[in-house]
Amino acid sequence: METFLIKALQLILSLSILVIVHEFGHYIFARMFKIKVEKFYLFWDPWFALFRYKPKNSDTEFGIGWLPLGGYVKIAGMIDESMDKEQMAQPVQPWEFRSKPAGQRLMVMVAGVLFNLLLAFFIYSMVLFTWNDTYLPLKNVTQGMEFSQAAHKAGFQDGDVLLKADNKELQRFGVRTLLDVAGAEKVTVLRNGKEVVLTMQEGLMENLLKDKEGFAAFRVPAVVHETIEGRAAARAGLTPGDSIVGVNGVATPTFSEMRAVLDNNRNQQVTLDYYRNGSLQVISIDVDSAGTLGFYAKGMYQVYQTVTLKYGFFESFPAGIRLGINKLKEYVAQFKYVFTKAGASSLGGFGAIGNLFPAQWNWQGFWEMTAFLSVILAFMNILPIPALDGGHVMFLLYEVITRRKPSEKFLEYAQVAGMVLLLGLVLYANGMDVVRAIFK
Numbered sequence: 001m002e003t004f005l006i007k008a009l010q011l012i013l014s015l016s017i018l019v020i021v022h023e024f025g026h027y028i029f030a031r032m033f034k035i036k037v038e039k040f041y042l043f044w045d046p047w048f049a050l051f052r053y054k055p056k057n058s059d060t061e062f063g064i065g066w067l068p069l070g071g072y073v074k075i076a077g078m079i080d081e082s083m084d085k086e087q088m089a090q091p092v093q094p095w096e097f098r099s100k101p102a103g104q105r106l107m108v109m110v111a112g113v114l115f116n117l118l119l120a121f122f123i124y125s126m127v128l129f130t131w132n133d134t135y136l137p138l139k140n141v142t143q144g145m146e147f148s149q150a151a152h153k154a155g156f157q158d159g160d161v162l163l164k165a166d167n168k169e170l171q172r173f174g175v176r177t178l179l180d181v182a183g184a185e186k187v188t189v190l191r192n193g194k195e196v197v198l199t200m201q202e203g204l205m206e207n208l209l210k211d212k213e214g215f216a217a218f219r220v221p222a223v224v225h226e227t228i229e230g231r232a233a234a235r236a237g238l239t240p241g242d243s244i245v246g247v248n249g250v251a252t253p254t255f256s257e258m259r260a261v262l263d264n265n266r267n268q269q270v271t272l273d274y275y276r277n278g279s280l281q282v283i284s285i286d287v288d289s290a291g292t293l294g295f296y297a298k299g300m301y302q303v304y305q306t307v308t309l310k311y312g313f314f315e316s317f318p319a320g321i322r323l324g325i326n327k328l329k330e331y332v333a334q335f336k337y338v339f340t341k342a343g344a345s346s347l348g349g350f351g352a353i354g355n356l357f358p359a360q361w362n363w364q365g366f367w368e369m370t371a372f373l374s375v376i377l378a379f380m381n382i383l384p385i386p387a388l389d390g391g392h393v394m395f396l397l398y399e400v401i402t403r404r405k406p407s408e409k410f411l412e413y414a415q416v417a418g419m420v421l422l423l424g425l426v427l428y429a430n431g432m433d434v435v436r437a438i439f440k
Helices: 002-033 102-129 149-153 175-182 203-210 230-236 257-261 314-340 339-346 350-353 362-380 389-402 408-439
Strands: 035-055 061-075 133-135 143-145 161-163 186-191 194-199 216-218 224-229 242-245 269-276 277-285 295-297 307-309
Touching: 002 035, 002 102, 002 362, 035 186, 035 269, 102 216, 102 314, 102 362, 102 389, 149 203, 175 203, 203 224, 203 314, 230 277, 242 257, 307 389, 314 362
Parallel strands: none
Antiparallel strands: 035 061, 133 307, 143 216, 161 186, 186 194, 224 242, 224 295, 242 269, 269 277
16 A cells, blocks of 8 residues: 555656646747637646636736646637637637647647646756666676566577677666567677577567567576564575575575576575575575575675666756657657557556655656656647647648648537547546456
8 A cells, every 4th residue: 555655746746847847838829829728737627726826916826626638728818628619709809729730729729738848858957967877788687588388489698697689788778788689680699608689570679569478578687685683584594695596406596486486495404505605505495485585685686797877967968859859769660560450459547657666755766757658648639639738730731831820610520529539538447447456
């Protein structure tokens, strides 16, 4: 329950920041062109609001709604989700959105996306400045990777070290690496000390989405970081730095292989082979009912040699912009898989997004995820779907190019169609969260 609350709080705080910044972009550009903004709300307020405030001599009512599904600004004279047909039936006023030139209206609609991108760039810059960029080069992962079933079918073997996708050197493991591998004709790996070239077949990404097991994970040796007082590891005399290499005579070069053997010997005594200061030791030790010994193992960043890139305050901004652009490129490259059967079944709603946040409050993790969600929000909002900013932009570009303005009746129908489509997608995505929660 505590983990759920921490993730939920992070999700709500993150989305609140993103919505306020996005809507502020629309608001500030509308006011710049002397367009009246009637409402600026965080969350939706059907029937009632939790908070309302209208400053003296201001046309705008600021507030917080009770339904945490984004937020909005109500711009006078604009066909939007408010569907204010009564206002649109009145004569056009000079302070209304519809009275302004197409170029100004276009800038108002693009501003929300622009502000989300600028926010992402700024957050990434400050993350790099505050916490630096520490990563684990793939070439330093001497024990290689553990691969999923779909990756095994593609020719990868546990212990392979990823080197190249076609002629591109693979430096760090992440989404970009997976996209490079999935799109390559040849992938070079280091296997048993020798370079091996694998010929890739089409469909690797689709198979990964279908199996939902991921692509690969780092192989990490079972090295004791800290024993738990009173548990079997402490009683048997294991100490930090001990490297476990075998259980009951079965070689266990990685932590996951050790856990698999222990899991088959729950509530039993086993013999443990481990190295201490280069000397092989053997002890008997009890396995508990959970298949564990009672110690914390060293993580990959403690076992393998990492690289840290440090940035000064001014250096962090171009680096943050590059990072934000790369995140956007990665997300756009993945987006095409949404239209596959496996991709559609992997869609998730607020539950899936919330699970992306750390289980324990971590400011670096929170800000990194907020920046990434800001990139996603910018991209999704610029899609040419009526009811999204991109739908308004699409019709405005048509007006700029043809010098013909779509009729208000057409725009109303398009807005309704877009809202129905988006509501369907929201219900489907969150429904998939429920299905996965029930049948996991």
